[in-house]
Amino acid sequence: METQTERMSNTSEEDNKLEYADISSEEQEQERAHLKKVKLENNGKGSLLLTDTKLEFVRKKNFFKSPQLELSVALSDLHATEVDKENNILIIEWRQENNGTGTARLELPKGSDSDQFCNALHDSLEQIRLEAYQKEQSHHYKKYLWRTAYFSWMLSKYLQFIMYDLSQENWDNIDANIKQLNDIVDHLTSDCGIEIDAQFNSLNETLSLRDSSSAFKTIISVLETCGSAFKEQVIPWDKWGEISSIDVSLPKWEDIGFIYLFSGQYHLLSLLQYLNKTEAIEETMSRLVFLQSIVNLLMHPELQEDVLVNEFGEHEECEYEETAFSQADFRIDNTSTNIDDFAQATEDLLKQNAGIL
DSSP states (O other): OOOOOOBOOSOOSSOSOOOHHHHOSSOOOOEEEEEEEEEETTTEEEEEEEESSEEEEEEOOOSSOOOEEEEEEEGGGEEEEEEETTTTEEEEEEEOTTSOEEEEEEEOOSSHHHHHHHHHHHHHHHHHHHHHHHHHHHHHHHHHHHHHHHHHHHHHHHHHHHHHHHHHTOHHHHHHHHHHHHHHHHHHHHTTOOOOHHHHHHHHHHHHTTOHHHHHHHHHHHHHHHHHHHHTTOOSOGGGHHHHHHOTTSOOHHHHHHHHHHHHHHHHHHHHHHHTOHHHHHHHHHHHHHHHHHHHHHHOGGGGGOEEEOTTSOEEEOOIIIIITTSSSOOOOSOHHHHHHHHHHHHHHHHHHTTOO
């Protein structure tokens, strides 16, 4: 079994009580429990120290030697602990860097102090496991949100492709795009819990009949049904309800609705431009400029934390247009070129955040 040693400095000449600050040059941690008269197998007697993050054994000082740190194990690396109550021995196992396993046997003194120490160790390990589980769930939840945002974006994109092709009666392109939409709808239903199967099946039927008029109406129904899922502000899957309410660092469910709105307005723009609907184009561009500012912050939350320091050295919230966007790759204006660049960058980032290769 490997051990770590560290010579203590500035030790006092008092009793055997060892303070964490005396055996480590690192920032002092919160001590949870401290047990003296513990014997580490093959290393003599000393003290066992439990902090927020570590379990450490420090060998008792004597006339010739200062106390030495013989064992230090991160609680996050501990994967097994066992108490042999008959012999009063604490057995621990932990992961090592080389994928091996470290083992130590610690003989504890008899009495309630040892029981209290073991209970504190158990509680600390349970807390760390809970935090690890919540972190893992947060990761999955965040991936779920980004996958929902990406596939709803792609739904809007391909539906607008079909609307454009319907205006030109390009049935070959429509048949190719509907195949792409089948996969997108499958992901939205199975991965994201957004039920649009009925409306999409109806769209498939009208397209197979080459019924352009009905197809336009059904496309609008599909878009509205998907959008209503975000308006409800209720996550379709109950399994995410608890974590979404406590992890404020993650994007909220309704935030994905703004991304979906931007996608719908942006992909509508090309159809309006083709139809030369000047007034509608201007109204859509105005909405896009507004939504662009929101989406940019959702995709780059660090911009929300920008602050300015005034002449008195006090922090003030920055003016969004002047500071946040000056650090971004995109400026707010009403040009379609800028919107195109922003939309493509957003789609790429959504795909990346969703973990789609």
